Amino acid sequence: MRRIVFVLVAIAAVPGLIAFNVGGIAHAAQEAAPVFVKKIPPGYRDWKVVSVAHEAGDLNDIRAVLGNDIAIKAYREGKLPFPEGAIVGRIAWSYVASEENNKTFGREQSFVAGSPTDAYLQFMVKDSKKYAATGGWGYSSFGKDSQPTDEAAMKSCFPCHQAVKDRDFIFTRYAP
Amino acid sequence: MRRIVFVLVAIAAVPGLIAFNVGGIAHAAQEAAPVFVKKIPPGYRDWKVVSVAHEAGDLNDIRAVLGNDIAIKAYREGKLPFPEGAIVGRIAWSYVASEENNKTFGREQSFVAGSPTDAYLQFMVKDSKKYAATGGWGYSSFGKDSQPTDEAAMKSCFPCHQAVKDRDFIFTRYAP
Numbered sequence: 001m002r003r004i005v006f007v008l009v010a011i012a013a014v015p016g017l018i019a020f021n022v023g024g025i026a027h028a029a030q031e032a033a034p035v036f037v038k039k040i041p042p043g044y045r046d047w048k049v050v051s052v053a054h055e056a057g058d059l060n061d062i063r064a065v066l067g068n069d070i071a072i073k074a075y076r077e078g079k080l081p082f083p084e085g086a087i088v089g090r091i092a093w094s095y096v097a098s099e100e101n102n103k104t105f106g107r108e109q110s111f112v113a114g115s116p117t118d119a120y121l122q123f124m125v126k127d128s129k130k131y132a133a134t135g136g137w138g139y140s141s142f143g144k145d146s147q148p149t150d151e152a153a154m155k156s157c158f159p160c161h162q163a164v165k166d167r168d169f170i171f172t173r174y175a176p
Numbered sequence: 177m178r179r180i181v182f183v184l185v186a187i188a189a190v191p192g193l194i195a196f197n198v199g200g201i202a203h204a205a206q207e208a209a210p211v212f213v214k215k216i217p218p219g220y221r222d223w224k225v226v227s228v229a230h231e232a233g234d235l236n237d238i239r240a241v242l243g244n245d246i247a248i249k250a251y252r253e254g255k256l257p258f259p260e261g262a263i264v265g266r267i268a269w270s271y272v273a274s275e276e277n278n279k280t281f282g283r284e285q286s287f288v289a290g291s292p293t294d295a296y297l298q299f300m301v302k303d304s305k306k307y308a309a310t311g312g313w314g315y316s317s318f319g320k321d322s323q324p325t326d327e328a329a330m331k332s333c334f335p336c337h338q339a340v341k342d343r344d345f346i347f348t349r350y351a352p
Contacts, residue, residue: 049267054287057284063228064225066225104347107233108233109235112349172288
């Protein structure tokens with residue numbers, strides 16, 4: 001009876017956990033399950049700029065990558081890995097040709113930020129213990145309605161970011 | 177003799193002033209001559225994001241438009257004209273395809289900020305009296321060496337920004 005109660009507690013603590021370790025090493029199973037961030041970090045829109053980018057193709061967005069003070073300090077000092085509490089975020093807006101600007105320039109050259117995209121906000125939150133299963137970063141994504149993206153879609157975050165493991169899983173470089 | 181001294185003072189105070197009002201309304205001439213900003217506003221790299229953009233063509237840059245606290249507050253409140261002391265700036269980096277990102281995405285889609293461009297930094301500083309000749313905004317531009325652009329090139333700033341006089345001469349809209 002004691003054993004059954006323990007398993008139920010583990011499931012409640014880690015939503016989505018597959019309890020394949022019934023009666024076994026439940027602690028290890030807990031670490032291996034990714035934990036996603038479900039809350040937008042407060043004040044992110046006031047954060048400092050890391051860099052900017054344009055993703056063409058299906059995404060077709062223009063984006064600002066921002067960092068909280070801990071992240072910006074680490075970026076500027078070239079410090080890796082990022083310290084606990086660092087958060088790197090990005091805001092993505094639709095990539096829109098600016099008729100107004102083009103008219104003024106006299107040519108088709110200007111692309112600006114339009115409305116929020118379907119993957120409006122994304123954040124990586126550094127907490128080595130809590131997010132041990134995903135390289136010490138908790139991943140999050142929010143739509144234009146500020147609601148979290150469903151967990152199934154979030155499972156591709158970490159595998160993709162492993163391409164830059166040597167930069168502590170962060171793609172974006174600091175722009176001077 | 178008093179009259180000649182006065183004209184010389186006016187010339188010294190406003191470089192580039194054509195002293196067509198010798199012996200006449202020197203004050204009016206002073207107001208009509210644009211005054212350009214020659215100093216990079218301290219701390220601009222810490223300012224909050226107004227928006228982002230990509231200028232294709234000859235410029236071929238990707239840019240962040242930032243504002244000091246006065247400018248950001250006015251933007252967020254939708255307040256026009258911008259109050260005294262507002263500064264809107266933009267940083268322009270070369271527009272570079274990211275091989276690293278493309279490799280991870282599996283397609284050619286990612287463009288990031290490279291090195292500073294020849295027109296690296298530009299600012300508009302609101303001071304209705306000092307910059308009365310150019311709509312209340314002082315214009316500035318700095319190259320990748322952080323040196324001010326020569327004044328001849330600066331003369332195109334205000335005529336171009338007059339296209340958006342109804343938005344207090346500021347092209348960039350606040351991105352949500």
